[in-house]
Amino acid sequence: MTAFLVFSALIVLLLTGMPIFAALGLTASGILWIFEGRTSSVADTVFAHLNKPILMTVPLFVLMAQILIRAKVIDDLYDLANTVVGHVRGGLGVATVLSCTIFAAISGSSVATALSIGSSAIPQMKRFGYPERDALGVIAAGGTLGILIPPSGPMILYAIVSQASIGALFLAGILPGLMLAAIFAIWCMIRAGSTPRPAWAGWDKVGGAFRRSIWAVMAPPLVMGGIYLGVFTAGEAAAFGTLYALLVATLVYRNFGLKDLWDCTTATLRTSLMVFMIIAGAAMFGHAITIIRLPVGVTEAVTALGLGKYAFLLAVMAMIFVMGMFFESIAIILITTPILLPTLVALDIDLVWYGVLLMVNLELAMITPPVGMNLFVIKGITDAPLSDVVRGSAPYVALMVLGLAILLLVPGLATWLPYAAGFGR
Template sequence: MTIFLVFSGLIFLLLTGMPVFAALGIAATVILLLFEGNIGSVADTVFAHLDKSILLTVPLFVFMANVMIKARAIDDVFDLANAVIGHVRGGLGVATVMSCTIFAAISGSSVATALSIGSSAIPQMKRFGYHERQALGVIAAGGTLGILIPPSAPMILFAIVSEVSIGALFLAGIVPGVLMALIFSIYCVMSARDASAHPWAGWGNVNAAFRRSFFAIMAPPVVLGGIYLGIFTASEAAAAGSLYALLVATLVYRNFGFRDLWDAAYKSMRTSMMLFMIIAGAAIFGHAITIIRLPHEITQAVTALGLQPLAFILIVMAMIFLMGMFFEAVAIILITTPILLPTMDAMGIDLVWYGILLMVNLELAMITPPVGMNLFVIKGITDAPLSEIVRGAAPFVMLMILGLILLLAFPAIATWLPYTAGFGR
């Protein structure tokens, strides 16, 4: 009964359109007043959760993404992908997926990826014979890779809330991210019956495109390579990535002035403050449900049912898939993680593996109606009917479910790289 009341109250607040941090804070405040009679513990709880050096990664990675977007590095990335593979039947779709993969590793944002790549790729795909529905679906799905491929904002948020190593999660997302991009690419080739390939650009154009985009595509290796080799901690990698982005924007692209720096810093500040407010709200909510022993009750209920870890994960994935139809990724992470974490710990479930499963499920949330953010982003840049965008994205929903099944069946897809790199279980 307690679980039902907490969930229904929180969902009601979110459905009113209230900001996530406010809904979490209000729900937690009501719980604390009812069960403790005061909210004296709120300030200490918020300070304890925000007084962490790992939170430096949030504004730094956001700033890195904003600088690279301002420098318009994405144009060169798409040109390179198109020059390499665009001449093959279905190759422009593959090039779009490749561009989304690279830009996702630069921006860490699904919405930014869909917006930036879509603006360039959709007109090109339609010009070379792709049906509009195909083009819309590729962009909607390709954009979701920003959640899975590091550095990912939802991944950072999950790491902070669950206290799982950000470095381990970043490395765990690489192989599944590449696998998902490969599945999308294979589908693009197999389904491109009506799409005519354009002539081969020639090695000269490929080399020229590679030289123009070299410094842009080196951003992910600088960040992730430093973590993998033990040169950087996650926070230091974020700082190195921001410095690298500034150097590329000012010395290579030379189109980044003081006004652009101000805009990038201002946008990064606003995004970071929003995330910090959400983290504060989640901290209070987590503290409140611990007071009423809600996680303990869930653990006892699961134990009484005799569920095996895999069965429990399947139920959780189904629940998150349904939530993804109505709530954004941040809300899902912050509602479910504090409640489920003790149960997963008790059952010995690998939290790195679970984190990647969660990210794939959140990818699905970006393209499943009625509240799939990428669907509305694509509609905003194309004015295409929402129904057409949903139909275009539908095959990719099935492909993502296939990826989720593969991760469930073979956890090593996610865990092999971080544990090989020395991040212990």
């Protein structure tokens, strides 16, 4: 009963349009006031959660992506993908998926991936006769890879809340991300049918496109490779990536001035402050539900029902899928993880594996109406009817469910790489 009242209060506040951090904070304050008669413990809780070095990766990775987008480095990235695979069956769709995959390893954001690649790809796809609805769908779905392929903003937040290794999570997202990208690409090839295809560009043009895009292609291996090889920590990698992006924009592309830096910095500041405020609200909420022993109660209820790990995970994935239709991904992470964490531990469910399952489910949330963020992003940059964007994305919902099922059946797709690299469970 207590869990129902807590969730009901939180959901009502969120449905009013109240910011996530405010809804979490108010719910937590109400719980503490009712059960403890005071809220004096809030300040120490918030400080403890925000006083973590890993949090500096958030603004740095955001700034890195902002600089590369504003310097138009991404335009060359799409040109490369289109030059290499544009001639194959469904080549424009495959090129778009490939571009989204590479940019996802730069931006860490699904919205930024859909916006950046979509702005370049959709006009090209329409020019070559690619069905508009299919073009809208592949951009919306390909953009979701930003959540799963590292560095991922939502993955960092999950790591903070669950205390899982961020390095292990980053590695765990690589193979599932590539798997989903491959599934999307195969679907594009199947779906293409007899769509007109441009001729093979030739090795000269491929070489030229690669030389122009080399700076974008090199960003992910330089940044993430440094982490995995032990050259620098995640925070240092984010700082290195930002410096790399700034040097490329100013010295190579030479189209990035002080005004651009100011615009990128202010955009980064707004995004980062929003994330930090949400983390603060989530810290309050997590502290409050711990005081009333809600996570312990959930664990005891699951134990009493006799659910095994797979039955529990199926129930959780179904719940998160429904929540994803109405709530933003960050809210889902910060609401559900503190409650489910003790049960995950009690059932011996690998937190890295669960984190990847969660990210794929959150990808689904990005393209499922009525609150699929990528759907509105694509509508915003194309002025296409929202119904067309939803219909174009619908097959990819089924493809992501297929990917989620594969990950449930084969956990090693997520866990093999991080543990082979030496990250202990």
